[in-house]
Amino acid sequence: xxxxxxxxxxxxxxxxxxxxKAAEMLAVSQPAVSNMIxxxxxxxxxxxxxxxxxxxxxxxxxxxxxxxxxxxFMQQRRVASIIEELRGGTTGxxxxxxxxxxxxxxxxQVIAQFLESRPKLNVSLDLGHTDQIANRLVSGQxxxxxxxxxxxxxxxxxRPIAKAQLLCVCPEGHELxxxxxxxxxxxxxxxxxxxxxxxxxxQMIDGAFSRRGLERRYFFEVRHTMAALELVANGVGVALVDxxxxxxxxxxxxxxxxxxxxxxxxxxxxxSKLFPTSNVxxxxxxxxxxxxxxxxxxxxxxxxxxx
Amino acid sequence: xxxxxxxxxxxxxxxxxxxxKAAEMLAVSQPAVSNMIxxxxxxxxxxxxxxxxxxxxxxxxxxxxxxxxxxxFMQQRRVASIIEELRGGTTGxxxxxxxxxxxxxxxxQVIAQFLESRPKLNVSLDLGHTDQIANRLVSGQxxxxxxxxxxxxxxxxxRPIAKAQLLCVCPEGHELxxxxxxxxxxxxxxxxxxxxxxxxxxQMIDGAFSRRGLERRYFFEVRHTMAALELVANGVGVALVDxxxxxxxxxxxxxxxxxxxxxxxxxxxxxSKLFPTSNVxxxxxxxxxxxxxxxxxxxxxxxxxxx
DNA sequence: AGAGTCCATAAGTTGAGGTTATCGAGGTGA
DNA sequence: TCACCTCGATAACCTCAACTTATGGACTCT
Numbered sequence: 001x002x003x004x005x006x007x008x009x010x011x012x013x014x015x016x017x018x019x020x021k022a023a024e025m026l027a028v029s030q031p032a033v034s035n036m037i038x039x040x041x042x043x044x045x046x047x048x049x050x051x052x053x054x055x056x057x058x059x060x061x062x063x064x065x066x067x068x069x070x071x072x073f074m075q076q077r078r079v080a081s082i083i084e085e086l087r088g089g090t091t092g093x094x095x096x097x098x099x100x101x102x103x104x105x106x107x108x109q110v111i112a113q114f115l116e117s118r119p120k121l122n123v124s125l126d127l128g129h130t131d132q133i134a135n136r137l138v139s140g141q142x143x144x145x146x147x148x149x150x151x152x153x154x155x156x157x158x159r160p161i162a163k164a165q166l167l168c169v170c171p172e173g174h175e176l177x178x179x180x181x182x183x184x185x186x187x188x189x190x191x192x193x194x195x196x197x198x199x200x201x202x203q204m205i206d207g208a209f210s211r212r213g214l215e216r217r218y219f220f221e222v223r224h225t226m227a228a229l230e231l232v233a234n235g236v237g238v239a240l241v242d243x244x245x246x247x248x249x250x251x252x253x254x255x256x257x258x259x260x261x262x263x264x265x266x267x268x269x270x271x272s273k274l275f276p277t278s279n280v281x282x283x284x285x286x287x288x289x290x291x292x293x294x295x296x297x298x299x300x301x302x303x304x305x306x307x
Numbered sequence: 308x309x310x311x312x313x314x315x316x317x318x319x320x321x322x323x324x325x326x327x328k329a330a331e332m333l334a335v336s337q338p339a340v341s342n343m344i345x346x347x348x349x350x351x352x353x354x355x356x357x358x359x360x361x362x363x364x365x366x367x368x369x370x371x372x373x374x375x376x377x378x379x380f381m382q383q384r385r386v387a388s389i390i391e392e393l394r395g396g397t398t399g400x401x402x403x404x405x406x407x408x409x410x411x412x413x414x415x416q417v418i419a420q421f422l423e424s425r426p427k428l429n430v431s432l433d434l435g436h437t438d439q440i441a442n443r444l445v446s447g448q449x450x451x452x453x454x455x456x457x458x459x460x461x462x463x464x465x466r467p468i469a470k471a472q473l474l475c476v477c478p479e480g481h482e483l484x485x486x487x488x489x490x491x492x493x494x495x496x497x498x499x500x501x502x503x504x505x506x507x508x509x510q511m512i513d514g515a516f517s518r519r520g521l522e523r524r525y526f527f528e529v530r531h532t533m534a535a536l537e538l539v540a541n542g543v544g545v546a547l548v549d550x551x552x553x554x555x556x557x558x559x560x561x562x563x564x565x566x567x568x569x570x571x572x573x574x575x576x577x578x579s580k581l582f583p584t585s586n587v588x589x590x591x592x593x594x595x596x597x598x599x600x601x602x603x604x605x606x607x608x609x610x611x612x613x614x
Numbered sequence: 615a616g617a618g619t620c621c622a623t624a625a626g627t628t629g630a631g632g633t634t635a636t637c638g639a640g641g642t643g644a
Numbered sequence: 645t646c647a648c649c650t651c652g653a654t655a656a657c658c659t660c661a662a663c664t665t666a667t668g669g670a671c672t673c674t
Contacts, residue, residue: 005630032631053639055640
C-alpha cells in the first residue's frame with residue numbers, strides 16, 4: 001500500500017512541476033525524487049506522469065490522487081499536533097472528583113486558572129465524600145481525587161497536596177471580633193455553628209477541645225464549611241471555616257480571626273494504582289499545590305501543633 | 308514526526324492488550340513491537356504505557372492518540388482505494404465533447420453502458436462542431452473529442468474509432484420503400500431532405516452524386532442527421548441518415564433501406580497532445596469502438612467504395 | 615516446583631529511501 | 645551552429661529504521 005512519504009513526493013512534483021524543484025523543497029536529491037515517482041507508478045499500476053521532451057506532465061489520475069492526499073496530510077498534522085499538545089498538557093481530558101470543602105470554592109478557581117493556558121482541555125468535575133472519591137478512582141470513572149481526609153484504599157496513591165487552616169468567622173461587630181485571636185473556649189459561649197462529629201472536621205475540632213480538657217458545644221450542626229460560612233454571612237452565628245472555603249469569597253459583613261490553637265488542614269490528592277495517571281493530571285496536582293501556596297495566606301503553626 | 312506505521316503498532320497494542328498479540332496481528336515479531344513502542348515514546352516525549360508487574364497498561368494519552376489515529380487510517384485506506392479505482396477506471400472524471408451526430412444518440416447509450424460498471428465515475432458531455440472540439444481539447448477544457456470528420460490541429464492526436472453507414476429512411480409505404488436497395492439517383496426525384504454542402508456529410512453525399520455524373524437535389528436543408536430523421540418520422544420526406552443517429556431509435560412508421568452506393572462513415576476520436584490522457588478516457592475509447600462494432604449492423608462495403 | 619505468560623535486551627539482517635556521479639535529450643542565446 | 649543550460653534517467657553505492665532470532669528475568673497460576 002502506498003505510504004505518506006510517497007504521496008508527499010508525488011504532490012511536491014505535481015505542485016512544483018519538476019523533480020529538481022521538488023527535490024529542493026523536500027531537501028533530498030533529484031534522483032531520489034525521480035526514483036520515488038517511478039516506484040509509485042509501479043505500485044499504482046498506471047502512469048502518473050507523461051514524459052515528453054524531457055519533461056514530466058502529471059496525468060489527471062495523479063492530480064486526483066494528489067488532491068485526496070491533502071486530506072491525509074492534514075490528518076497527519078493533526079495527530080502530530082495532538083501529541084504535541086498532550087506533551088504540554090494543553091489537550092486531553094482531566095476528570096476530578098473532590099469533596100465539597102475543596103470542590104466548591106477553591107477548586108473551580110484553580111481549574112479556571114489552569115484552563116487559561118489550556119483552552120482545548122476537556123475537564124470533568126464531580127463532588128462526593130471521601131469514600132465515593134475512592135470508588136470513582138478505582139473504578140476508572142475519575143482520574144484525580146481531592147479531599148481533606150485521606151481516602152483509605154490499597155489501590156490508591158495518596159499524597160499531601162496543599163495546606164489550609166481553620167479560621168473563626170463571625171458577623172462584623174460580633175463580640176468575638178473584638179479580640180485579635182479567638183480562643184476556642186470562647187466558642188462554647190457563643191452561637192456556635194459546627195460540624196457533625198462523624199465528619200473529619202468535627203473530629204479534628206473535638207480533638208482540639210479535648211486537648212484543653214473541654215467538650216465542644218454548638219447549637220447548629222452542618223457537614224460542610226461552605227454551609228457554615230453562608231450561615232455566618234446571614235448572621236446566624238459564628239463558625240470555624242477552612243481557608244479553602246474562604247478563598248476568593250466576598251467577606252463583606254463578616255470578620256475573620258485567627259484561632260488559638262492554630263488548626264492546620266492538609267488536603268490530599270489521590271490517584272488509582274490500577275490505571276496510569278495522565279500527564280495533565282500530574283500537572284494539575286503541581287499547579288494546585290503551587291496555586292494554594294501562593295494564594296492562601298497562612299498563619300505559622302505553633303510548635304505544639306505540627307501538621 | 309510520527310508516522311502511520313508507528314501509530315498502527317501503538318493501536319494494535321492498545322487494542323489487543325499485549326505486545327505478543329499485537330505482534331501476531333501485525334505479522335511481526337514481539338521484540339519488533341516492543342522496540343517500536345519504546346521508540347514512539349521517545350518521539351512523543353512522554354510515556355504511552357505504564358509498565359508494572361511485566362504488563363503494559365496504556366495511559367490516557369496513548370488512548371487519545373490511538374483514537375485520533377483511526378481517522379488517519381481511514382484516510383489512508385481511502386487514498387488506497389481511490390488508486391485502486393483509478394487503475395480500474397471506475398473513478399475519476401471523463402469529459403467528452405462530441406459533434407451532435409455522435410453526441411445526441413449513440414454516445415449517451417454508450418456512456419450509460421460504460422457507467423454501469425463504474426458508478427463513481429464523474430462524466431461531462433458537451434456538444435459542439437469539429438472546430439469547437441479542437442478548441443476545447445487543446446485548451447484542456449475537455450479530454451476526449453468524438454466526431455465524424457477529423458479535427459485538424461497539430462496539438463491533437465486523432466484516430467479512427469468506429470464505422471457507420473448512411474441509410475435511406477422514408478415513411479412506411481413510401482414508393483422508395485418498395486425497392487430492397489435505394490439508388491441515390493432516386494432521391495433526386497423524391498422529397499429529399501439533405502445536408503448543407505458546407506457540412507462534411509453534405510460534401511460526402513455530393514461526392515457520391517458527382518461520381519455518377521449527377522448533382523444532388525433536395526428540397527429541405529438541415530445540418531444534422533437527427534433533424535433529418537425527425538422530419539422523416541413526421542412524414543416530411545426521405546433522407547440519408549447515419550447509423551449513429553438511428554441507434555436504438557424506435558422506427559415505427561418508417562422504413563429503412565440500404566443505399567447504392569454504400570457510403571461508409573468513419574468516426575474519429577481526438578485527444579490533446581498538450582495534456583496526458585487519463586486512463587478512463589483511453590478505456591472509453593476502446594469501449595466505444597467495441598460497443599459500436601457489436602451493436603451497429605453494417606452492410607459490407609462494395610469494393611469500389613473503400614473507406 | 616514447574617510451566618506458561620509477559621516484556622526487555624542484544625546482536626545481526628534487510629530493504630526502502632537516500633547519496634554522488636554522470637548521461638543524453640532538448641531548449642536557448644551569442 | 646556551437647556552447648551552455650535545464651531537464652529526467654540511470655548506475656553504483658550507503659545508511660538506518662524496522663525488522664529478525666535468541667535469550668533472559670519478572671510474574672502468575674496450577
